[in-house]
Amino acid sequence: MTQARETPLLSCRNVTKAFGSLTAVNDLSFELAAGEVLGIGGPNGAGKTTLFEMISGQTGVTSGTIALEGRDITTLSPVGRCHAGLARVFQLNTGFDSLTVRENVLVAAYYGRAPRRMPGLRVPSEVGDRVQDALGRVGLEASADRPAATLPVIDRKLLMIAGALAMSPKLLLLDEPVGGLTQREIDRVADVVRQVAAGGVTVVLIEHVMRFLVQLSNRVMILHHGKKLYEGDASGLSRDRDVVEVYLGHGAGKEVARMAADRAEVRHVG
Ligand SMILES: Nc1ncnc2c1ncn2[C@@H]1O[C@H](COP(=O)(O)OP(=O)(O)OP(=O)(O)O)[C@@H](O)[C@H]1O
DSSP states (O other): OOOOOOOEEEEEEEEEEEEEEEEEEEEEEEEETTTOOEEEHHHHHHHHHHHHHHTTSSSSSSEEEEEEEEETTTTTOHHHHHHTTTEEEEOOOOOOOTSBHHHHHHHHHHSSOOSSSSSOOOOOOOHHHHHHHHHHHHHHGTTTTTTTGGGGGHHHHHOOOOOTTTTTOSSEEEEEEEOOOOHHHHHHHHHHHHHHHTTTOOOEEEOSSSHHHHHHHHEEEETTTEEEEEOOOOGGGGGGGHHHHIOEEEEHHHHHHHHHHHHHHHHHEE
């Protein structure tokens, strides 16, 4: 008996984005099953952020289609995509400086989940609960009443993740969540992402920090000139000559092989 194939959580079909004569993303297709963590890497200018822009609706596709749980969202507004279950954390800070940490997350929780016609009248207790839960998941409860502007860089990054989590997303897009952080801080963000994924949220992350990418991703996709250079297990990265040549470099290739082996070891022990 043939088994019905499950609808992918996210499906990108022949997606292309051209800026004039420059094709930033070129006929890219991939699928994501619910519960996966997909890590996207690649050289600067490979088209990674442009891909996120198209998935989250900040920019339109030149051609191709994007579907969330089988529903075509290619032309849906960014806010419509939020309400459909898609949340994106940007590479650069997007918080409101003058609002407190709690208020920042409240804005996301209030507007990110359902259409609001009369803002500011009454915040349902269910929204307050989601805010509290999100703050707890990233470990920012103690800073809840601080203005966002006073937070250190790591906490601002965690605040953006909390905002996304407060929308109870099905799919979370993280654009370079650990860029510029120390190893200790990277580990803290990795713990948060691991917990989020363990809670059933599907994650796509863009990251140049290979340790983070390798440790967290079930599958890795490397882009180059807007096309897929590699898609597969992290352990295959260092064996792929094109990936080593174009992205990792020969020295780093060995290091990535070690990281992938460590990950396999952790999985085995766990
Ligand atoms: N709005 C735009 N207008 C014109 N060109 C753009 C625009 N946005 C991106 N590009 C170009 O598209 C290409 C892909 O850029 P993109 O930011 O997606 O790459 P990336 O892989 O995310 O790079 P990085 O790792 O440096 O963040 C680059 O050549 C970039 O200059």
